Amino acid sequence: xxxxxxxxxxxxxxxxxxxxxxEKALQFAVVQIDTARELEDADFLLESYLNLARxxxxxxxxxxxxxxxxxxxGLPGTRAGAQLGGQVSLSxxxxxxxxxxxxxxxxxFEKALRYAHNNDDTMLECxxxxxxxxxxxxxxxxxxxxxxxxxxxxLVNDYGKGWSLKYRAMSQxxxxxxxxxxxxxxxxxxxxxxxxxxxxxxxxxxxxxxCLLCFADIHRSxxxxxxxxxxxxxxMSIMTEIGNRLGQVQxxxxxxxxxxxxxxxxxxxxxxxxxxxxxxxxxxxLSQLKLHCLSESIYRSKGLQRELRAHVVRFHECVEETExxxxxxxxxxxxxxxxxxxxxxxxxxxxxxKSNFTVEKVGRHQLRQLRKVxxxxxRTR
Numbered sequence: 367x368x369x370x371x372x373x374x375x376x377x378x379x380x381x382x383x384x385x386x387x388x389e390k391a392l393q394f395a396v397v398q399i400d401t402a403r404e405l406e407d408a409d410f411l412l413e414s415y416l417n418l419a420r421x422x423x424x425x426x427x428x429x430x431x432x433x434x435x436x437x438x439x440g441l442p443g444t445r446a447g448a449q450l451g452g453q454v455s456l457s458x459x460x461x462x463x464x465x466x467x468x469x470x471x472x473x474x475f476e477k478a479l480r481y482a483h484n485n486d487d488t489m490l491e492c493x494x495x496x497x498x499x500x501x502x503x504x505x506x507x508x509x510x511x512x513x514x515x516x517x518x519x520x521l522v523n524d525y526g527k528g529w530s531l532k533y534r535a536m537s538q539x540x541x542x543x544x545x546x547x548x549x550x551x552x553x554x555x556x557x558x559x560x561x562x563x564x565x566x567x568x569x570x571x572x573x574x575x576x577c578l579l580c581f582a583d584i585h586r587s588x589x590x591x592x593x594x595x596x597x598x599x600x601x602m603s604i605m606t607e608i609g610n611r612l613g614q615v616q617x618x619x620x621x622x623x624x625x626x627x628x629x630x631x632x633x634x635x636x637x638x639x640x641x642x643x644x645x646x647x648x649x650x651x652l653s654q655l656k657l658h659c660l661s662e663s664i665y666r667s668k669g670l671q672r673e674l675r676a677h678v679v680r681f682h683e684c685v686e687e688t689e690x691x692x693x694x695x696x697x698x699x700x701x702x703x704x705x706x707x708x709x710x711x712x713x714x715x716x717x718x719x720k721s722n723f724t725v726e727k728v729g730r731h732q733l734r735q736l737r738k739v740x741x742x743x744x745r746t747r
Contacts, residue, residue, distance in 0.1 A: 392421040412441050416450060419457050423464070424572070426611045426648045431461035452481025452490045460497055463504070464612060466651035466688045471501060488525040492518045492533050499540040504652055505690070508547045515540035535564035535573055542580050546587060554584050575604035575613055583620055591624050598624070615644045615653045622660060631664050638664075655684035 398414035419434035435458040439451070459474030475498055482491035495518035502510035518537035526533055538561040545554035558580045565573035582597035598621050605613040618641035625634035638657050645653040658681040665674040 392418065392425070408441055412438055412450060415441070416454055416457070419454070419461075423457055423460055425609045426464060428461040428464040428649060431464075432458055435461070449485065452478045452485070452487060452494075455481060456490065456494055456497060459494075463497070463501055465649045466504075466653075466655075468501070468505060468688065468690070475501065488521050489529060489533065492521045492526070492537065495521070496536050496540045499544060503540075503543055503547060506547075508544060511547060512541065512544035515544060531564045532568065532570060532573070535561045535568075535570070538564075539573065539576055539580065542577075542584075546580065546584050549587075551584055551587055554580070558584065571604055571608055572610065575601050575608065575610065578604065579613065579617055579620070582617075586620060586624055586627075589627075591627060594620070594624055611644050611648050612650055612653070615641045615648065615650065618644070619653065619656060619660070622657075626660070626664065631668060634664060635661070651684050651688045652690075655681060655688065655690075658684060 396418065398417065399411065402408075402411035402414050415434050415438045419431045419438065422428075422430040422434065435454050438454045455474045455478035459471045459478060462468075462471035462474055475494055478494045479491065479498075481487065482494060495514040499511050499514040499518070502508070502514065515537045519534070519541065522529065522534045522537055538557045542554045542556075542558035542561060545551070545557060558577050562574065562577040562581075564570075565577060578597050578601035582594045582601060585591070585594035585597060598617050602614060602617045605611075605617060618637045622634045622637040622641065625631070625637060638661055642654065642657050645657060658677045662674060662677040662681060665671075665677060
C-alpha cells in the first residue's frame with residue numbers, strides 16, 4: 367500500500383467516526399491496525415488506535431478507551447505523536463470522566479489543553495473546554511461549568527469560520543446544560559434550541575439525543591412534567607439506537623425524578639433499577655451515587671428501613687470510590703453548587719474566597735467580556 371492509500375484509509379476511518387457510524391468505525395479501525403502492523407507504519411498505527419479509542423468512547427466502553435489511549439501514548443517515534451497527543455489525552459479524559467475517576471480526568475484534560483496551547487490548536491482547545499464544562503457540571507461548580515463552554519463559543523466566534531458547525535453546536539449544548547443547572551432556564555432553552563437546529567441539519571444523532579435530554583431536564587425544572595416525559599422518551603430512543611448507555615442512565619434518572627414529583631414512587635423505583643443496571647455495566651460511579659441517593663429518599667418516605675440502610679451504605683461507598691471530598695475542609699464535593707480549585711496534582715478542593723467572576727459576566731450575549739477573564743484554573747494559561 368502506498369502513502370496515498372494509507373492516507374485514504376486514515377481519512378476513511380476518521381470520516382466514519384465523525385459521521386457517528388460508530389460500529390463501522392470500530393470494525394474499520396481493527397482492519398487499519400492489522401494493515402499498519404503489516405506495513406510497520408507507526409504513524410498509521412497511532413491514527414488507527416486513536417480511532418479505535420474514540421469509537422469505544424462513544425459506545426461507553428471506557429476501560430477499552432483508556433487502554434487504547436495508553437497504547438497510543440506508548441508508541442515510540444511517531445511523527446503524528448506531537449499533533450495527536452492532545453486528542454489522545456482528551457479521549458482518555460472523557461473516558462476517565464465516564465468512569466467518574468475525576469482526578470485522572472482533570473489531569474488528562476489539562477494535558478490536552480497544554481497540547482492545544484503549545485501547538486496553537488484552537489479546535490482542540492474548543493473541544494477540551496466543552497469537556498471541562500461537563501467535568502465541572504458533574505462536580506457542581508456551575509460557574510466553571512458555564513465558563514468553559516462560553517470560552518469554547520468564543521473560540522468558535524474568533525477562529526471558527528472554516529470549522530464544522532458541530533463545534534458551535536457542541537459549545538451551545540454545554541452552555542445550555544450549565545444555564546439549566548444555574549436556574550437560567552430561558553437562556554438554557556435558547557442555547558439548546560440553537561444546538562438542536564445544527565444537529566438536525568447535520569443528522570448528528572448523538573447530539574440530537576443530548577439536546578432532547580436537556581430539553582426534558584429544562585421542562586422538568588419548570589415543573590412541566592407533561593412536556594418532559596415525551597422528550598425523555600425521544601432521547602431514550604436515540605440513546606438506545608446509538609449505544610449510548612451512559613446517556614440512557616441520565617434519561618432514566620430524569621424520568622425517575624419526574625415520577626417522584628408525581629408521587630408515583632413504585633414507577634420511580636422501576637426506572638432507578640433499570641438505570642442502576644446500566645450504570646454498573648458502564649462503570650459510572652457518579653450515576654450510581656445519584657441513584658442510591660434518590661432511592662434512599664424514596665425508601666425513607668415509604669418507611670422501609672432495611673432498604674433505606676442498604677442504599678445509605680452504597681451511597682457512602684460510592685462517595686469513597688469517587689473520592690468526592692475536599693482534602694482541606696473534609697466536606698463532600700458535589701453535594702451543592704460550590705466554587706472549586708485544582709491543585710497541581712489535579713486534586714480539587716473548595717475555594718472559600720469570594721469570587722469576582724459572576725454568571726452575568728458570561729451571559730450569552732456578552733461573550734466578548736470573556737476576553738478579559740483568564741481561565742479559572744492554576745494549570746492553564
